Amino acid sequence: MNLLGLVNYWAFIILMMIGLYILLSRGNLIKKMVGLSVFQTAVFIMYISMGKVQGGTAPILMNGDVAYSNPLPHVLILTAIVVGVATTAVGLSLIVRIHEAYGTIEEDEIQIEDFGT
Amino acid sequence: MEDKIIIRVGAKTLIPFIMVFALYVQFHGDYGPGGGFQAGVIFAAGFILYGLIFGVDMAKKVLPLSVAWLFGSAGVLIFAGVGVVTLLLGGDFLDYSVLAHDPEHGQHWGILLVELGVLTTVFGVMISIFYSFAGRRGLGT
Amino acid sequence: MTLAMTSGLIVILPIAGALFVGFSSKWPNVREGFGLITAGGLFGLVLTLIEPVKNGQRPELTLVEVVPGIELALRVEPLGLLFALVASFLWIVTTLYAIGYMRGHHEENQTRFFVFFAIAIAGAMGVALSANLFTLFTFYEALTLCTFPLVTHHGTKEAKKAGRVYLGILLGTSVCFQLLAIIWTWQIAGTVDFMNGGILAGTASNGVLSVILVLFVFGVGKAAVMPFHRWLPAAMVAPTPVSALLHAVAVVKAGVFTILKVAIYIFGIDLLGVLASTIWLAWAAAATIILGSLVAFTKDNLKARLAYSTISQLSYIVLGALLANEWGIIGGGMHIVMHAFGKITLFFAAGAVLVAAHEKDISCMRGLGRSMPVTFACFFVGSLSIIGVPPAGGAWSKWFLGLGTLEAGQMGLLIVLMVSSLLSLVYLLEVPARAFFSSPREDVHSGKGIHEAPWPSLVAMVITALVTLGLFLNPDPFYELMTLVVFS
Amino acid sequence: MTQHLPVLQVAIPLLASAVCAIVRNARIAWLIALATTWTAFVIALNLLFRVQSEGIISYALGGWAAPYGIEYRVDLLNAFILVIVTAIGSVVIPFALKSVECEVDKSKGSLFYTAYILCFTGLLGIAVTGDVFNVFVFLEISSLSAYALIAMGQDRKALTASFQYLIMGAVGATFIVIGIGLMYVMTGTLNMADLAARIPEVRANRTIPVAFGFLTVGISLKLALFPLHLWLPNAYTYAPSAVTAFIASTATKVAVYVLLRFFFTIFGIAFSFDIMQLHIVLLPLALIAIFSMSLVAIFQQNVKRMMAYSSLAQIGYMILGISMVSVTGLTAGIIHLFNHAMMKGALFMALGCVMYRIGSVDISAMRGLGKRMPWTMAAFVGAGLSLIGVPLTVGFISKWYLILGALEQSWWPVVVVVLITSLMAVVYIWRVVEVAYFKDYPDYDCKPVCEAPLGLLVPTWVLVATSFYFGIDASFTTKIAEAAARTLLGIGL
Amino acid sequence: MLVLTALALLKLNNLFAVAMLAGIYSLLSAALFTVMDAVDVAFTEAAVGAGISTVLMLGCIALVGQTSKQPPKPAFLPLFVVFVTGGMLVYGTLDIPPYGDPDNPVHHHVADYYLEDSSHDIGIPNVVTSVLASYRGYDTMGETTVIFAAMVGVLLLLVQSPRRRGSYKDSSLKSSYHNSSDNHSMHSTSEDDSYPGDN
Incomplete structure (x- = not known):
């Protein structure tokens, strides 16, 4: 077992979990979105690290016998990044609207607005 | 910010370069990092810079929201349209090989076209979103 | 027209009638004319089936195959025909009665009433002619649902509450127990068709089959075996024709009919005889008989007393089915008929009193007999039939049931029957006795201004009373049908 | 051209959505949506029949053979799902014309339909694809547009509901991505069929079970399986009626489909149920969902919310069927996808009619509606009967198979729960019925409420009629569901 | 570095700083992408995560104000969820092929x-x-x-439609039947346009 490699993964997992924790525990809607993007970015990093080949290079073909990194995760993550920013955009515009409608973007205050408790 | 002459001049000189860089990214995508998406973002960033410095209203004069909106849809149309064209030419959906006599050229053309579609959409979408947020300014707090 | 088509028409005709009734809501006379015509037509159709069935024909009609192997299908057999005959005949009479009652009582939403009334009959016909458990269950549920608006007809808080109890118990038992039993049957027997001799014999251990039997008996909430009898008295808030329909014709009879049919065609007499739960269920029915009678005693409200009497009488039929011998089945089948005519007469009379004198409680009926002699005479005749003494038809069915208990070797059950008859003698005859032999209560009503109910109601009542008497003299048509059921 | 049908199924709506955004006119956009959904429906039917006669259809996108390119793979199961989604989509659109005019600002009409078609596209894309990452991409298309659609509700709570959905949905999607990534890292492929072939080699590994876990949680978030259902009631309650009708009857169905696809096709029964013992997790969750959500539904004052909770219970039924891992159980689950789509669509559309006329779906606002809007309420009762599971409605068919499946396994508690909860359905449907039929219409209202316009009623009744038709003659749907179930289980016909 | 940034994101309550830090976080991860040979991804992440997202975030903050409330106490349920999820992932990585090994299955086949x-x-x-x-x-x-x-x-x-602004029905006020019956004429803004967004 390659402990070093594992530690590498674990670091990303820690990042992911911090993101998830921000997302779940923070009442501020913008911080939730930030948490989401931290979480997602960490997942992206994990993907890319899967595609890494030791001693490899970016998958742009060159002459000669070169080891390349795996291009597929890159492609997937390109897509995923775009999806992430799309989600962020929609989420943020929802936040703007929520702020207009409620005057706050704190979850607990919205609850009070809605249910009066 | 309209009265800060240095910024205005600086931006005016900078923005064309950003645009050119975006085009470079677009067309160099085949050989190095980059492609439609990144190019679109840079293109949009250039324009947003313009909007930030000269005001959203000014920017809207150059490129109205409806046009940005149109770009956003048009890109998807281009992309999917390529797919339909390949269908009509007898290939599978998005099978660029049928676009030219030589499959390899076909692929080149196809990739170029779809990257253009991506660029258009991303540019249009980013501008639209920028306008949308900017349009809300002053209504909130 | 083939016989199979006739059987289909029997189910469809009342629905068509309901449509016509619905469309002619603006003209009450036309509307009720439609009602009577369809009722008469329906009875005529059912009559045409008698001869062929007696000759051994069993017309079948598959309407649609719902899921492979499960069909919505009709099949005419003697027991179903018997039920169809009774229900379709009594529909004519009840419609006649309802016309008088509803007008005399100035009820609202009369069109809705007649529409659902007709649909209910369609449901009852479907139950009667169903070829398999699925069809039976379908129409059974349809019957429950379309009588709901009838029960809650008045829309008052009380009516709604009663409606909830009604729907709750009937749907609850049917969904929780009956449906389960049906699916279980399907699972172990691979079919749910009604067949002579039953389909379950040998398909599973007797323990399992016993459980299924229990599920069926309690799942048919309409048979009102205690403790699932509460809906019946609750439904008393309905207008009296509805009570008549529910308690004499369509609903309760559909229930006991289902039990008979399940006993004969799903389990088969032989299998029933060996199942452990049969005798326990028989005793549960016996308990219902006694308890129902006892509770009836305590009720001063006439309709409530009749309701508990019905609960008690229905269990006669359940008991008959569970005796697992020919005489029991014949007695049960006959009792469907006899009780139907007897009890409907009683309800008609009760409704007539309500319309004419606005009285609900027995204690207030003292001396009413003088101003409403026909009504109370009919009540007397109906009572005789329920008690089971000559010269009323009820005597026959009780006789056969008694024979059945003897053949089954259950003296205890025979005693139950006797005791219950005695009880019913007291609680039923109290009413005409008070009406005829007590002096009118001066303070409440002086007898002035009280006349008999409107003529359609009166005619209906007299007809059923006469039929009750006639059935004593000539029960053969029904007896023949029942022998066909048992000895084919 | 017929060999291209699988891709046209998705490409046509996709192109239409882009056109729709350009036109900027609500009426034209609506026409486009109408044409699109109906075309898609025809294509879906065509695909279904072709799959029935010819077997699995595979389509290589871009001409690259799987696993190098993305493959579209249509078998009986997803052809069936396609039909469900397109059917609902094409019935809701005619309904939407008036309903949306009333509930959504006019100037947003064209964008609304664009989002609608996008959501539709996304769902179709998920259903038809044979590539796991493609599932994610289309999932996001449908989700993003669904968030926007839900936020269009009149009540400001629609915004928070949508946001909550967005957060939960995004977490769910990310979990799915993690799951896909872990699968990918072990096998090096993304194609479903290819994965199915390669997973057995590596399944002793600890990574695959974790991938499995993440996928389960992610998909469960999307399909609102108890206890991950928190986003659903608000989203359904506050979304515009047409959106609720569409999303309620399609989005969760497609999620269930994804679940089936992952567990049965990709991981395989042996892994999902023998090794992971998934049914041991799913079964109790399904039962709790069925029971508790039915119970909660009874106490709701807002009828739309009541139906939302009922949907959660119904999702429980589907999962229950799946967790039986038997032909009958799976048939029950799959057929309930269809049946529930029909009846819940009809119910929400009937509520849309109510909303259109009286602007509220509070139970107290529905007093006396039985007289004022007889057809609407009749539709509600009709679909409600189906929900209860009265014979001759589709609900009965589902219940029949479900109970049969439970009996086969001798799962008595399950039987009891199913039976009791269908009684609970009686209770909540009947609460509405009582109010609508036995309470008087309030007199003080100056504007008389009359029947909903035909444009709303006809689509509603189409679904009601469907839910009766396929309850009376269920051979078509049951045949497909059973064949699909057998394919999933790998048992020949 | 990334972890530190993320932790800072967790703690910070000034949204402006949060947005900036999120941008930095993106840039850092872009750098990491480059290290792992994913230049295209790095490019995109830099453009999107650090660029567009940050701009959007700032735009949003400009509209909604920039301070966030400090949560009263650590929330245990999220913590639990996070630990379970994280634990699962760690467990899953135990058998994951070694980092960067060219023989990994992921690098073959497709x-x-x-x-x-x-x-x-x-x-x-x-x-x-x-x-x-x-x-x-x-x-x-x-x-x-x-x-x-x-x-x-x-x-x-977000696109403006002036007529609609302020036409929200405030359903926290128990909407009686009477006033809700008017709601299908939603365009009458007179009903209650005093929602808190205007303050």
Whole structure:
């Protein structure tokens, strides 16, 4: 077992979990979105690290016998990044609207607005 | 910010370069990092810079929201349209090989076209979103 | 027209009638004319089936195959025909009665009433002619649902509450127990068709089959075996024709009919005889008989007393089915008929009193007999039939049931029957006795201004009373049908 | 051209959505949506029949053979799902014309339909694809547009509901991505069929079970399986009626489909149920969902919310069927996808009619509606009967198979729960019925409420009629569901 | 570095700083992408995560104000969820193939094909572009559509329609039947336009 490699993964997992924790525990809607993007970015990093080949290079073909990194995760993550920013955009515009409608973007205050408790 | 002459001049000189860089990214995508998406973002960033410095209203004069909106849809149309064209030419959906006599050229053309579609959409979408947020300014707090 | 088509028409005709009734809501006379015509037509159709069935024909009609192997299908057999005959005949009479009652009582939403009334009959016909458990269950549920608006007809808080109890118990038992039993049957027997001799014999251990039997008996909430009898008295808030329909014709009879049919065609007499739960269920029915009678005693409200009497009488039929011998089945089948005519007469009379004198409680009926002699005479005749003494038809069915208990070797059950008859003698005859032999209560009503109910109601009542008497003299048509059921 | 049908199924709506955004006119956009959904429906039917006669259809996108390119793979199961989604989509659109005019600002009409078609596209894309990452991409298309659609509700709570959905949905999607990534890292492929072939080699590994876990949680978030259902009631309650009708009857169905696809096709029964013992997790969750959500539904004052909770219970039924891992159980689950789509669509559309006329779906606002809007309420009762599971409605068919499946396994508690909860359905449907039929219409209202316009009623009744038709003659749907179930289980016909 | 940034994100309550830090976080991860040979991804992450997202975030903050409330106490349920999820992932990584080993299954099968055959299939050197635009071109079309969907969503949500502003029904006030019956004429803004967004 390659402990070093594992530690590498674990670091990303820690990042992911911090993101998830921000997302779940923070009442501020913008911080939730930030948490989401931290979480997602960490997942992206994990993907890319899967595609890494030791001693490899970016998958742009060159002459000669070169080891390349795996291009597929890159492609997937390109897509995923775009999806992430799309989600962020929609989420943020929802936040703007929520702020207009409620005057706050704190979850607990919205609850009070809605249910009066 | 309209009265800060240095910024205005600086931006005016900078923005064309950003645009050119975006085009470079677009067309160099085949050989190095980059492609439609990144190019679109840079293109949009250039324009947003313009909007930030000269005001959203000014920017809207150059490129109205409806046009940005149109770009956003048009890109998807281009992309999917390529797919339909390949269908009509007898290939599978998005099978660029049928676009030219030589499959390899076909692929080149196809990739170029779809990257253009991506660029258009991303540019249009980013501008639209920028306008949308900017349009809300002053209504909130 | 083939016989199979006739059987289909029997189910469809009342629905068509309901449509016509619905469309002619603006003209009450036309509307009720439609009602009577369809009722008469329906009875005529059912009559045409008698001869062929007696000759051994069993017309079948598959309407649609719902899921492979499960069909919505009709099949005419003697027991179903018997039920169809009774229900379709009594529909004519009840419609006649309802016309008088509803007008005399100035009820609202009369069109809705007649529409659902007709649909209910369609449901009852479907139950009667169903070829398999699925069809039976379908129409059974349809019957429950379309009588709901009838029960809650008045829309008052009380009516709604009663409606909830009604729907709750009937749907609850049917969904929780009956449906389960049906699916279980399907699972172990691979079919749910009604067949002579039953389909379950040998398909599973007797323990399992016993459980299924229990599920069926309690799942048919309409048979009102205690403790699932509460809906019946609750439904008393309905207008009296509805009570008549529910308690004499369509609903309760559909229930006991289902039990008979399940006993004969799903389990088969032989299998029933060996199942452990049969005798326990028989005793549960016996308990219902006694308890129902006892509770009836305590009720001063006439309709409530009749309701508990019905609960008690229905269990006669359940008991008959569970005796697992020919005489029991014949007695049960006959009792469907006899009780139907007897009890409907009683309800008609009760409704007539309500319309004419606005009285609900027995204690207030003292001396009413003088101003409403026909009504109370009919009540007397109906009572005789329920008690089971000559010269009323009820005597026959009780006789056969008694024979059945003897053949089954259950003296205890025979005693139950006797005791219950005695009880019913007291609680039923109290009413005409008070009406005829007590002096009118001066303070409440002086007898002035009280006349008999409107003529359609009166005619209906007299007809059923006469039929009750006639059935004593000539029960053969029904007896023949029942022998066909048992000895084919 | 017929060999291209699988891709046209998705490409046509996709192109239409882009056109729709350009036109900027609500009426034209609506026409486009109408044409699109109906075309898609025809294509879906065509695909279904072709799959029935010819077997699995595979389509290589871009001409690259799987696993190098993305493959579209249509078998009986997803052809069936396609039909469900397109059917609902094409019935809701005619309904939407008036309903949306009333509930959504006019100037947003064209964008609304664009989002609608996008959501539709996304769902179709998920259903038809044979590539796991493609599932994610289309999932996001449908989700993003669904968030926007839900936020269009009149009540400001629609915004928070949508946001909550967005957060939960995004977490769910990310979990799915993690799951896909872990699968990918072990096998090096993304194609479903290819994965199915390669997973057995590596399944002793600890990574695959974790991938499995993440996928389960992610998909469960999307399909609102108890206890991950928190986003659903608000989203359904506050979304515009047409959106609720569409999303309620399609989005969760497609999620269930994804679940089936992952567990049965990709991981395989042996892994999902023998090794992971998934049914041991799913079964109790399904039962709790069925029971508790039915119970909660009874106490709701807002009828739309009541139906939302009922949907959660119904999702429980589907999962229950799946967790039986038997032909009958799976048939029950799959057929309930269809049946529930029909009846819940009809119910929400009937509520849309109510909303259109009286602007509220509070139970107290529905007093006396039985007289004022007889057809609407009749539709509600009709679909409600189906929900209860009265014979001759589709609900009965589902219940029949479900109970049969439970009996086969001798799962008595399950039987009891199913039976009791269908009684609970009686209770909540009947609460509405009582109010609508036995309470008087309030007199003080100056504007008389009359029947909903035909444009709303006809689509509603189409679904009601469907839910009766396929309850009376269920051979078509049951045949497909059973064949699909057998394919999933790998048992020949 | 990344972890520190993330932790700082967790603690900070000034949203402006949060947005900036999120941008930094993106840039850092972009750097990491480059280290791992994913230049295209790095480029995109820098442009999107650090660029567009930050701009959006700032735009949003400009509209909604920039302080966030400090949560009263650590929330245990999220913590629990996070630990379970994280634990599961760690467990899952135990058997994951070693980092960067060229023999990993992930680098073979499909990836091999792309690296070996794309030059004659498609003939452009950037394999990522080949895969992105051709082999998995359909995914990219989906991605374009996602972006497009985001635009539609944002426009739906944010484009001004003056008549509608203020027409929210405040349903926290128990809407009696009477006033809700008017709501199908939603355009009458007179009903209650005093919602808190205007303060």
